[in-house]
Amino acid sequence: MTQPQKQHRHFILHKPYGYLSQFITDARKKKLLGELYPFPEGTMAIGRLDQDSEGLLLLTTDGKMSEFVRGRKVEKEYYAQVDGLITPEALARLQQGGLSIAHEKQMYQTLPCKVRALEPAPDFPERSRRVRDDRHGPTSWVAITLTEGKNRQVRKMTAAVGFPTLRLIRVRIGDIYLAEMAPGEVREVEAFALSTPTDSVLEQPV
Template identity: 75%
Template sequence: MQDQPEEKEHRHFKLHKPYGYLSQFVCEHKNKKLLGDLYDFPEGTMAIGRLDQDSEGLLLLTTDGKMSEQVRRKEVEKEYYAQVDGLITDEALDQLQQGVEISVGKQQYKTHPCKAFRLETAPDLAARSRKIRDDRHGPTSWVSITVTEGKFRQVRKMTAAVGFPTLRLVRVRIGATFLGALQPGAVEEVEDFALSVEGSFQ
């Protein structure tokens, strides 16, 4: 009887993706900042989902395709802190919660209901490498938005749809895994990801 091959021991990481980096390891365009520039990840590591180049915050990575599928389930919440242009109103927050029309490709799409509330004080985040415009150009405010879907640049499109364009976007939570005190560019290896579902908006 032949011995069964040993099951590969997978590795999992959480990363604070800084502003200006792509959420990938390979890019056909030169002079782009990639994830491999931040840490010596093992062969076969993949990012679970993406943050666009201008967005920051929590990015999960793994060598396990099954783990990636679990994280990308529609039940798993993703929470973002968005700094928006202007003092966001209760009416705009209500619209976000109920779902708004955004463009996805060449089609219009109504986002699923979500959680959205105003942050009364600015979150304690490290300064961004590229400065946000200052108050001389008008006030800004912060909002927490939690979604269970991930269309391209969705949160930015949502805040723009209600009249408050996003100036800075930071993902702070996926499921029950938090960004916490992880600093921009820092990587933490973890045993697994806490993905307890805290509620569905379906």
């Protein structure tokens, strides 16, 4: 007898600052995703945002969907607030790829990506912990679109060109946008609407 196909569930979350992108941990006094919503058993985060990062996080009970979203055919866009006024030269270096960043005890060369300065600065709600006082110098914002997903990659990339990231927010995965979701807000959806780039520099062989 044919077994009925399992009905998977999918969620969109605005991960707040200070939460781990997981449901269990050995660390004490850590905020976990299960505190934000009664996710069903078997739910997994698709690609993690580190504790200090914010923004769009997809969750699913479908392992195949998780593997597809984490792959290099789906764009992930981040807004990074960096220390200092980022220069055209730094933007070009980020975009052209070839930056050496540490990954799993080795050096990794980044791929070409989409990069642009954000002017004016995006209007996000104040973070639960302030980035810093304006008296410590100017900051600027940059949008970076990747199909890679190395650990803390955006932070390592901006640091490599001399502009450390102070605040990092993922705003898009494929065709799914963070939009007006409030920090901590969760939406259940029937399916993820995701497309792959067709005319992008990100299509270069990897």
